[in-house]
Amino acid sequence: MMSLGSTWQRLRQNRTVMICGGLLFGVVVVACIGPLVSPNDYLQTDFDNLLSPPTVTDMQVFGTDDLGRDLFVRSMLGVRVTIVIAVVASAVSLVIGVIYGAVAGFVGGRVDAVMMRFVDTLYALPFIFFVILLMVAFERNFLLIFVAIGAINWLDMARIVRGQTLSLREREFVAAARVTGVSAPRIIFRHIAPNLMGVVIVYVTLTIPQAILVESFLSFLGLGIQEPQTSLGALVNAGVNQMEGAPWMLLIPAALLASILFCCNFLGDAMRDVFDARHTA
Amino acid sequence: MSLLQVDGLTIRYGDNEVVRDLSFAIEAGESVGVVGESGSGKSQMALAVLGLLPGNAVTNGSVLLNGTEVLNASEKTLNGLRARHMALVFQDPMQALNPFVRIGAQLRVILTTHNLASGREADARVLDMLQRVGLPDPERQFRAYPHQLSGGMRQRAMIASALIAAPELLIADEPTTALDVTVQAQILELLEEIRRDTTLLLITHDLGIIAGHCERMLVLEQGRLVESGTTIDIFASPQHEHTAALIDAAPRLDRGDVLSAVAGNEVLQLCNVSVSYDERNGDSLQAVRNLSLSVSAGETVAVVGESGSGKTSLVRAALGLVPLQSGRVLFCGEELGGLVQSRPIAMRRDLQLVFQDPAGSLNPQMRVASIVDEPLLVHERGLSSEERQKQVAAMLDRVGLDASYRARFPHELSGGQAQRVAIARALILKPKVLVCDEAVAALDGSVRKEILALLGDAQKDGGLAIVFITHDLAVVRAISHRVLVMYMGRLVELADCASLYSRAQHPYTKALLDAVPTPDPAAAGGTVSLSGEVPSILSPPSGCAFHPRCRFAKDICRAELPLPRIVNGSIVACHRAEEISL
Numbered sequence: 001m002m003s004l005g006s007t008w009q010r011l012r013q014n015r016t017v018m019i020c021g022g023l024l025f026g027v028v029v030v031a032c033i034g035p036l037v038s039p040n041d042y043l044q045t046d047f048d049n050l051l052s053p054p055t056v057t058d059m060q061v062f063g064t065d066d067l068g069r070d071l072f073v074r075s076m077l078g079v080r081v082t083i084v085i086a087v088v089a090s091a092v093s094l095v096i097g098v099i100y101g102a103v104a105g106f107v108g109g110r111v112d113a114v115m116m117r118f119v120d121t122l123y124a125l126p127f128i129f130f131v132i133l134l135m136v137a138f139e140r141n142f143l144l145i146f147v148a149i150g151a152i153n154w155l156d157m158a159r160i161v162r163g164q165t166l167s168l169r170e171r172e173f174v175a176a177a178r179v180t181g182v183s184a185p186r187i188i189f190r191h192i193a194p195n196l197m198g199v200v201i202v203y204v205t206l207t208i209p210q211a212i213l214v215e216s217f218l219s220f221l222g223l224g225i226q227e228p229q230t231s232l233g234a235l236v237n238a239g240v241n242q243m244e245g246a247p248w249m250l251l252i253p254a255a256l257l258a259s260i261l262f263c264c265n266f267l268g269d270a271m272r273d274v275f276d277a278r279h280t281a
Numbered sequence: 282m283s284l285l286q287v288d289g290l291t292i293r294y295g296d297n298e299v300v301r302d303l304s305f306a307i308e309a310g311e312s313v314g315v316v317g318e319s320g321s322g323k324s325q326m327a328l329a330v331l332g333l334l335p336g337n338a339v340t341n342g343s344v345l346l347n348g349t350e351v352l353n354a355s356e357k358t359l360n361g362l363r364a365r366h367m368a369l370v371f372q373d374p375m376q377a378l379n380p381f382v383r384i385g386a387q388l389r390v391i392l393t394t395h396n397l398a399s400g401r402e403a404d405a406r407v408l409d410m411l412q413r414v415g416l417p418d419p420e421r422q423f424r425a426y427p428h429q430l431s432g433g434m435r436q437r438a439m440i441a442s443a444l445i446a447a448p449e450l451l452i453a454d455e456p457t458t459a460l461d462v463t464v465q466a467q468i469l470e471l472l473e474e475i476r477r478d479t480t481l482l483l484i485t486h487d488l489g490i491i492a493g494h495c496e497r498m499l500v501l502e503q504g505r506l507v508e509s510g511t512t513i514d515i516f517a518s519p520q521h522e523h524t525a526a527l528i529d530a531a532p533r534l535d536r537g538d539v540l541s542a543v544a545g546n547e548v549l550q551l552c553n554v555s556v557s558y559d560e561r562n563g564d565s566l567q568a569v570r571n572l573s574l575s576v577s578a579g580e581t582v583a584v585v586g587e588s589g590s591g592k593t594s595l596v597r598a599a600l601g602l603v604p605l606q607s608g609r610v611l612f613c614g615e616e617l618g619g620l621v622q623s624r625p626i627a628m629r630r631d632l633q634l635v636f637q638d639p640a641g642s643l644n645p646q647m648r649v650a651s652i653v654d655e656p657l658l659v660h661e662r663g664l665s666s667e668e669r670q671k672q673v674a675a676m677l678d679r680v681g682l683d684a685s686y687r688a689r690f691p692h693e694l695s696g697g698q699a700q701r702v703a704i705a706r707a708l709i710l711k712p713k714v715l716v717c718d719e720a721v722a723a724l725d726g727s728v729r730k731e732i733l734a735l736l737g738d739a740q741k742d743g744g745l746a747i748v749f750i751t752h753d754l755a756v757v758r759a760i761s762h763r764v765l766v767m768y769m770g771r772l773v774e775l776a777d778c779a780s781l782y783s784r785a786q787h788p789y790t791k792a793l794l795d796a797v798p799t800p801d802p803a804a805a806g807g808t809v810s811l812s813g814e815v816p817s818i819l820s821p822p823s824g825c826a827f828h829p830r831c832r833f834a835k836d837i838c839r840a841e842l843p844l845p846r847i848v849n850g851s852i853v854a855c856h857r858a859e860e861i862s863l
Contacts, residue, residue, distance in 0.1 A: 172642035176706065178621050179600055180656045181629035190655075194646035 016270035020263040027260060031079035040070035042077050043228055051246040063248045065238065074230055075253055081231040082212055082260070085145060089211040090204050092150030097157025098200060102188050104158070105165025116162065119155050127152050128217075135223045145224055149211045157203060164199055168192050205268035209261045216257060232257040282348055284309040284449055284480055285330065289342035290352075292325050292334065292504075299325045301504040302342070309449060312481040314495030314512065316488060316527065318725040319696070322504035323484045327452050330482075331369055332359040346450065364391050368443035372455040374435040378427040378442075384411075385423035388442050395446055407445065414441040415471055431814045433464035440471065444479070451475065452482045457490070461587040462752060463811045466796040469494060470809050486725065488531040489798025492516060500524045513802045530726035531800035532755035539778040540762050545578035546613075548713050548746050549599065549632075554608035556594045556770075566818055568594035570770045571608070576714065579740060581747040583757035583778075585793065586767035589815050592750045595767070596716045599748075600632055613713070630660045633707035637719035639699035643691040650687040653677060653705045660710055672709065680705045680735060697728035701735070708739055715739070716748045721756060733760050755797045758782060766790045769818055769826040776851030784863075786853040788831050791863040825856065833861045 011017050035042065038059050046068035054063040054071075062071035104115040131148040138144060168174065169192070177187050216233025218224035225231040232253050239250030283306035292300040300322040307313050317323045328334050330344055332351050344351040346367060349358065371377035379387060388407045392398045398406050404423075411419035414437040427435055436456060443451055453472065457465035472481065473494055483495055491498050491512060498515055500508040500523065508521040519525040556569040569591040576582050584592045597603045599610050601621030610617045612631065617624060636642035643652055650673055657669045664672075677686060680701040691699055700720065707715055717736065721729040737760055739745055751757050757764065764781045766773040766789065774787040785791040792811040813830045816822055825843050828834040837856050845854040 172636040172638060173644040175602055176634060176636065176642050176703070177644075177655070178602065179629065179632065179634045180706075180710075181626045181659045182655065183659075184622070190647075191644050195644070197646075 010274050011271070014270050014274055016266050017274065020267045020270070024260065024263040024267065027079060027256070027263075028083060031076045031083070034076040035073045038070065038073050040073050042069060042073045042230070045069055051242065051249075053246070054248055054252075062252050063246070065249055066242055066246070071235075071249065071252060075232075075235060075256060078230050078232040078235045078253060079256060079260070081225055081229065082215060082233070082257070085149065085215045085231070086208045086211040088146050089149035089153060089215075090207045092146060093153030093157050093207060093211075094200065094204055096150070097154040098161050098193070098196065100154070101158040101161025101163075102165050102192055102196065105162040106169055106184070106188050106192060108166075108169070112162070116159075119158055122151075123155055131218065132221075132223060135218075142225070142229075145215060145218065148218070149214050152214065153207045153211060157200070157207070160199060160203055161196055164196050165192055168195055202268060202272045205264065205271050209264035209268070212257070212261060212264070232260075283307060283345075284311075284347060285482070286345040287326075287330070287342070288345075290326065290329060290344060291341040292322070292329055293339040293341075294337060299504050300329070303501075303504070303506050304342075305499055305506065305509060307450070307480060307482060309480055311497060312476040312483065312495045314491035314498040315482065315484045315501060316486065316491050316498060317501035318486060318527075318727070320503065321501040323501050324454055325504075326501075327369065327454050327482070327484055330452065331363065331367060333369075364443075364446040364448060365395055365397075366448055367450040367452065368446070368448040370436075370440050370443050370451065370453040370456045373459050374432075374439040375427065377439055378435065380427050382426075383423070384425050384427065384430070384438050388438075388445050391442060391445050397446060407441075410441045410445050411438070414438070414444070415467075416441070432460055433467060433814050436460060436464075436468050437471065440468075440475070444475065447479075449480055450482065451479045452484070454484045455486070456483075458485070458487075461815070462754075462796045463587065463792055463809075464814055466798075466809045467812070469798070487798065488528060488726075488800035492800050492802045492804075493798050500527065516800070516802050526727055528800060530730045532726075532729075532753070532758065533800060534755045534758060534782065534794060534797050535799060535801075535804060537759055539758060539782060540581070540760070541779060542762050542777050543577060543580045545580060545744065545746075547575045548578050548613055549748070550575040550609075550611040551595070551599055552609045552611065554595065554598055554610065555606040556591070556598045556603060557606045558594075558603075560819075564819060567821075568770050568818070569598065572767070572770075572772050573608075574765055574772075574775070576746045576748060578713065578746050579744040580763065581736075581740065581749055581757075581761045583754075583761035583764045584748060584750045584767060585752065585754055585757070585764055586773075587752060587793075587815055589769070589818055590767040591770035592767050593718055594770075596634075596718065596748055596750060600634055600716060626659070630656070630710040631713040633710065633712040633715050635700070635703050635707050635715065635717045635720045637722050639694075639696055639703050639723070640691060642703050643699055645691050647690075648687065649677070649682070649689050649691070649694070649702050652691075652702060653709055656706060656710045676705045676709045677702075680708075681731075695728075696724055697732065700724060700728075700732055704732070704735060704739075708745075711743060712745070714746045714748065716750070718750045719752070720749070722751065722753070729756070736760065753797070754782075754793055766793065769815065769821055771826060772845050772852065772854055773827070774851060774853050775845070776853075780849070780851055784849070786848055786851050786858050786863070787855050788833055788861065788863060789827050792830075825854075833857055 049064055049068045051066055052064045054061055060070050060072065062075055065071055104112045134144060134148060174187060174191055177191055215224055215231060219231050219233030220237045225234050235253035236250060236257065239253060242249045285307040288304050290300055290303040291298065303326060315323045329340060330351060332354060340352050346362060349362065385407055388410065389403050392403045392406060408419050408423060411422055416422045416434055416437050430438060457468050460468060469490060485491060495512050498512045499506055500521065502523045508515060508524045515524060516528060519528055551572065551574045554569055554572050558566045558568060560566055572595060584595065586592045594603060598605050601619065601624055604620060617628060621629065653673045653676055654669055657664060657672060674684065682698065682701055721732050724732060736747060740747060749757055749761060761778050763777055765775045768789050774790045781790065785794055795808050795810045811830050816829065822829050824840050825838045828838040843854045843856045845852050848858045
C-alpha cells in the first residue's frame, strides 16, 4: 500500500476521478452559494406566476412550481439536503460498520459468531417496510431518515470490514505486534484499521449514491423530507404530478439527481481501480 | 546451427530494463544452467524464449530456436513451437496445472492439439510418460486431480506434461524451489535422467543445483550476462567478481568451522510440549508430540525439518501464538502459561520473533521508524519521545540502515532491508531469546550471509539465545551451536553442531544432509537417499513415523515408537542407532 502523497498523485492522473470529482464539487458549490445569491426565497409563493417555464427574468432560471416558488432555489436546497443526508448516513454506516466489523473479525470465535448472526438477523428484516412502520409510529422526523438509511448501510460495511480483518489478523505483522505486547485495542487501531482504509474508502464512495437513492425513494413515497423543506426525491415526486403541463418541474430535479448519482458511481469505480492498482505498482 | 541462439536480447518495462543486451547460444544436447539473484532477469529471459512475456514488455534483439525467430512471432508460430520444440517447467506446479482437469486429460490434450496421437494411442503415451517420470501407480495418477497429488508428484506430473511432445529444449525455471530438500533431490535425479535425451536450460538461484547438473553455466546480474563458461571452470576460477561473490555466499555443508557448544544459564525450556490443531471435520492434527528442548543464554539452536515437521508450531507454542495441548514452557525458570495475550506484558519483552517473509511481517501503513519504535512505546512508557527516537536511530544504525530509511514505508525497502527492520524491531527491547522462523529463506545468498552475520553479532554482544528454524541444514551450519532435527512432530535427533554434521546418528538426519546439493562440481552432494515423501500428518505411520522411508527399518520400527535416548552424546530417537552405520 502506498503513502497518502502517491495516492493523491494517482487519483489526479485518473481522468474519471478528476472529471466526476470536479462536476460533483461544482454542483455542491452552486448548491451552497446559489440560494444566497438568488433574490428569491424557497418559501415565497407567487400566485401570479404559477408554473412559469425557465426564464432569465428575476433569475428564475429553472422556472417556478405549482405554488409559484422559484425552482432553482428549491432545487439547490434539495441538492443540499440530499447530499447532507447521503454524507451523514454514509458516515454513520462507516463508523458503526468499521468498528463493529473490525471488533468481530479481530476477536473472532464466539463473539464473532454472535455479532455476525445479529447482522444476519437485521439483514432478514424487510427494511423499507420497517422504515415505513417507523415513520408511522414516530411521525415524520428528519433525524429518523439518517437512522433508517445508516441502519441499512452499516450491515454491508460490517461484513466487508470483518472479512478483511479476518485475513489481516493472520498476517505476520499482527503476530509480531502481539509478541511484542501491543494491546488488542491498539492492534485494531494502529495495525488493522489503517490497512482497511483502501477498501473502506472505496466502499463509502459507493454507499453515498445508495443512500441518495434510498432517501429519494422515501421522499418519493412521501415518507422522507416534509414540506416546506425539500429534497431531490421530493421535487421529483412533485414534478411527476405536473409532468404534462410543466415538464421542467420533473426534468430539472431528475437530471440533477441522475448526474449526482452518475458522478458518485463513476467516482467509486475509479477509486477502486486506483486502490487496486497498488499491487501492480 | 545452435538449437537456441539469443542475440542482443533486451527486455524493457517502461523505463525499467530488466534484461540488457543478452547474447548466448545453446547447442543441442547441452545442459546449461542460468544463475542469478532475484531481479537478475533470469525468469524474464525464459519467458521471452517461450514468447510468454506480458503485453507491456518491449523487446529488442533476436531469439532463434532452430533458426525460427521467436521474439514477436505470431501466436500461431509460437503454438507450433511450444510443447513440440520447447517446453517449460514452472516453479510452482500447483499454479501451473489446471485444478479442475485430471492429470491424464491435461497431458492428453497436448498430444491431440499437436496431432501427435489420438484415442487409445494418446492414452497409452500419457501413461508411458507418467511411468517415465517416476509417478507410482500411473493408472491412478492418470485419473487424479492435481490437488490429490503431493508436491513432489505434482512436479513430476508437470515435468511429464513438458516432456510429452518430446521437445528439443526443456526450460526449467526454479523447478525445485517450492519442494522439500529430500524431494528436491528426487526431482533433480529425474532431471539428470531427462537431460540425457533433451537439451536442458535450468534456471535457479542455487549454485549447488547447477554444480551437480549442468555442463555450462551463465551468470546474470541485473539483466546483464556477466560470465559464461563450463561449470567446472567457473567454479574453479570465477572471472567476474559477482560470480565469485555468489559462489562465496553459497552455504556449504563440507567446509568451514562449526561452533562448539556454549555453557550458559538455561533461558528457555520446553518440557514435553505437544501442539494440536482442531480441523473443521472434527479431526485433530497433531503437529508437535511430546518434545523437550532447552536453550541457554548465548546459544543458537537450529530447528530443522521438512514442511509439516512441526518446527514452526513448536516455537509458536513457546511464544504463545498457538495454544499448548500439553507440556510446559519455562522462561528463566518461571512458567509461561497460555496464549501471548494472557501473559504479563513484562514477560513479553524477553521473547521476540523474526518471520520468514520480511514484507508480510511489517505493517505496510507504518514508517520504518514507528515500526521499530512501537515496542518501546509499549514497554518503556517512561521514555520521552526524543529518547525513544535516539534509541530507534541507534538500533537502525546497528542493523546497517542509515537515517534516510527512517521515513520509508516497507514497500520502499528491498527484502534484505525489510528483514533488517524486522530484526531491529525484535532487538530494540534487548530480548533474552530471539526466535527466527525461516528468517533468511526468502533472501538472496549474499543478503542471507549479511543477515546471518548480523544475528551472530547481536548474540556476541549480549548473550542472546537464538532459536533458528530452517529447512536447510547448510544455512545454519556456520551459526548454530546445537541442532534439533524434527520429523512429523517428533524429535529425531538433537546434537551438537560438530557431531551432527560429521556423524549423524539418525537415518533421517543423514538423508537430509545427503540431499543438500554442494556448490562444487567436484564434490558429491544432492544425492537421493530417501524415497517417497512425508506422509500425511493426519494418519501417521505406526511405530517410528519414519519407518516407511527408512532403509534400515525392521519389525520393531513398525511396531514400537522409539523414545529419545542418548547415543554417543547426542539425543537420538531410533531403535537401531547403535547397530547401523550411516
